[in-house]
Amino acid sequence: xxxxxxxxxxxxxLQLSAELFAKKGYDALSLRDIANACEMKAPSLYNHxxxxxxxxxxxxxxxxxxxxxxxxxxxxxxxxxxxxxxxxIHKACLAVSKDSIFSSLFLRELLSxxxxxxxxxxxxxxxxxxxxxxxxxxxxxxKCDSHFMTTSLVGLxxxxxxxxxxxxxxxxxxxxxxxxAYITEQIESMIFNQIAAIKTT
Amino acid sequence: xxxxxxxxxxxxxLQLSAELFAKKGYDALSLRDIANACEMKAPSLYNHxxxxxxxxxxxxxxxxxxxxxxxxxxxxxxxxxxxxxxxxIHKACLAVSKDSIFSSLFLRELLSxxxxxxxxxxxxxxxxxxxxxxxxxxxxxxKCDSHFMTTSLVGLxxxxxxxxxxxxxxxxxxxxxxxxAYITEQIESMIFNQIAAIKTT
DNA sequence: GTCTATAACGAGATAGAC
DNA sequence: GTCTATCTCGTTATAGAC
Numbered sequence: 001x002x003x004x005x006x007x008x009x010x011x012x013x014l015q016l017s018a019e020l021f022a023k024k025g026y027d028a029l030s031l032r033d034i035a036n037a038c039e040m041k042a043p044s045l046y047n048h049x050x051x052x053x054x055x056x057x058x059x060x061x062x063x064x065x066x067x068x069x070x071x072x073x074x075x076x077x078x079x080x081x082x083x084x085x086x087x088x089i090h091k092a093c094l095a096v097s098k099d100s101i102f103s104s105l106f107l108r109e110l111l112s113x114x115x116x117x118x119x120x121x122x123x124x125x126x127x128x129x130x131x132x133x134x135x136x137x138x139x140x141x142x143k144c145d146s147h148f149m150t151t152s153l154v155g156l157x158x159x160x161x162x163x164x165x166x167x168x169x170x171x172x173x174x175x176x177x178x179x180x181a182y183i184t185e186q187i188e189s190m191i192f193n194q195i196a197a198i199k200t201t
Numbered sequence: 202x203x204x205x206x207x208x209x210x211x212x213x214x215l216q217l218s219a220e221l222f223a224k225k226g227y228d229a230l231s232l233r234d235i236a237n238a239c240e241m242k243a244p245s246l247y248n249h250x251x252x253x254x255x256x257x258x259x260x261x262x263x264x265x266x267x268x269x270x271x272x273x274x275x276x277x278x279x280x281x282x283x284x285x286x287x288x289x290i291h292k293a294c295l296a297v298s299k300d301s302i303f304s305s306l307f308l309r310e311l312l313s314x315x316x317x318x319x320x321x322x323x324x325x326x327x328x329x330x331x332x333x334x335x336x337x338x339x340x341x342x343x344k345c346d347s348h349f350m351t352t353s354l355v356g357l358x359x360x361x362x363x364x365x366x367x368x369x370x371x372x373x374x375x376x377x378x379x380x381x382a383y384i385t386e387q388i389e390s391m392i393f394n395q396i397a398a399i400k401t402t
Numbered sequence: 403g404t405c406t407a408t409a410a411c412g413a414g415a416t417a418g419a420c
Numbered sequence: 421g422t423c424t425a426t427c428t429c430g431t432t433a434t435a436g437a438c
Contacts, residue, residue: 023314027228030415044421046417104312110363111308113224122370134373147373148361148387155360156353162311163352169323172335172348186349190395197394210405231429242407244431249405253430406437415428420421 010048013038018059022104026056060105060117064125067095067102075132081139086188088133089153093184096161103158130154137195144198149191156187211249214239219260223305227257227313261306261318265326268296268303276333282340287389289334290354294385297362304359331355338396345399350392357388 006014016037020029031052035042049055074088096103106126109117122130130150137146160183167173176182207215217238221230232253236243250256275289297304307327310318323331331351338347361384368374377383 025226025228025312027226031417032415041421041423042415043417043423047421052416107308107312110367111226111305111312115366118367119370122367127372131372145387147368147371147375147378148384150373151361151364151368151371152357152387152391155357155364159356159360160349160352163356165316166311166319166323167348167352169320170348170352171328171332172351174348177348183349186346186353189398190353190391193398194391194394197390197397208405232431233429241405243429244408244433245406247431404438406435408435409433411430411432413429413431416426418423418425420423 007048009038013045013048013055014059014062017055018063018101018105019099021056021059022101022108025108026052057117057120060109060121061125063101063105064121068125068129070095071129072132075136081136082192085133085136085140085191088136089157089188089191090184092157093161093180093187096157097180097183100161103161107158107162141195141199143201144195149194153187153191156190160187208249210239214246214249214256215260215263218256219264219302219306220300222257222260223302223309226309227253258318258321261310261322262326264302264306265322269326269330271296272330273333276337282337283393286334286337286341286392289337290358290389290392291385293358294362294381294388297358298381298384301362304362308359308363342396342400344402345396350395353395354388354392357391361388 013034017029017034020033020037023029024033031042031045034055035045038045045055049058071088071092074091075084077084077087079087106121109121112118133150133153134146137144137149164178167177214235218230218235221235221238224230225234232243232246235256236246239246246256250259272289272293275292276285278285278288280288307322310322313319334351334354335347338345338350365379368378
């Protein structure tokens with residue numbers, strides 16, 4: 001599916017507003033804020049996008065499309081399924097830790113009451129990546145519930161990094177808990193221990 | 202800490218607006234929407250709450266306070282730590298599946314850019330429950346990272362039930378994946394398999 | 403007094419005219 | 421790209437009902 005070629009300013013609007021949509025959410029973010037970040041006036045945005053909703057959908061599409069190839073590449077190597085999965089976990093954790101735009105937008109949509117974008121996200125944007133995780137899990141251990149493990153993996157990655165904001169106020173939290181390497185290692189451990197447990201039954 | 206005694210209408214406003222705040226989010230929900238649900242006019246709300254922000258904070262407090270005793274009771278039995286943790290997982294999953302107000306508000310706050318309420322939630326509202334999980338995990342397996350396991354458990358519960366909206370559009374999803382009993386069982390399995398794996402090292 | 407509704411304000415929103 | 425119409429927001433002032 002080809003995405004329409006965009007002008008340079010349209011690209012600029014997309015990139016800058018993606019960050020703002022992720023940070024403040026659809027309703028709290030005004031077109032003026034976006035225009036401000038782009039060094040233009042709000043009505044000028046209408047030269048590039050039909051309305052706020054259209055801009056937002058374009059943001060969803062491009063943000064997820066940017067991450068997707070990187071993540072999919074993990075599964076296109078000659079390595080064993082186990083190694084492929086591990087490298088995916090590492091790359092996904094790194095991506096989410098570097099900027100949370102991806103995961104913030106995803107979580108916001110998951111919370112949204114009007115489920116308009118849920119289907120779009122699932123089928124058009126995340127399908128390939130989730131399918132790849134799904135397939136590699138089946139290869140590693142056919143007996144496992146690969147759908148549930150896929151959602152658990154995605155959930156842990158998305159949630160644990162969001163939790164970094166709250167950890168300072170929680171008991172038992174240590175500095176290491178906010179480190180990418182440590183979180184990655186722990187999530188990897190949970191997933192592979194679960195697989196191992198199923199394997200031996 | 203005593204909470205101020207509230208009138209019947211104030212309680213009604215709290216209950217009805219909690220649902221709406223969870224569903225639409227702080228910014229998207231107008232005082233007129235709330236008033237509508239309560240069968241009153243917007244300005245009348247000001248007889249019961251100073252402003253929107255105050256109402257919202259009261260909502261956070263009461264919603265979490267309602268769930269808290271139920272969940273804490275799991276840890277106040279004479280049962281073994283393992284049984285206590287299992288009964289907590291069951292009760293928490295059931296609570297989240299019955300109404301997602303609790304977990305929606307929590308996730309929304311976790312996403313919020315202004316972290317004003319994060320500390321409040323962590324220290325005033327969720328601290329007791331998280332501490333109880335933390336303690337029981339230490340009892341079961343002192344070698345485990347109980348902080349990380351606590352957040353993983355909370356994250357899995359909150360996330361997996363939110364995912365039910367998206368599952369219909371994902372490959373590999375079956376009807377059982379949206380059932381409370383099945384999700385509960387799977388989360389329990391992940392947590393206890395992780396504990397078992399740590400125990401044997 | 404206690405709670406309610408009506409009217410209206412100023413700020414800030416989207417979006418269409420120019 | 422700018423101007424501006426129109427709408428909706430949170431909030432206040434005020435006056436009437438129980």
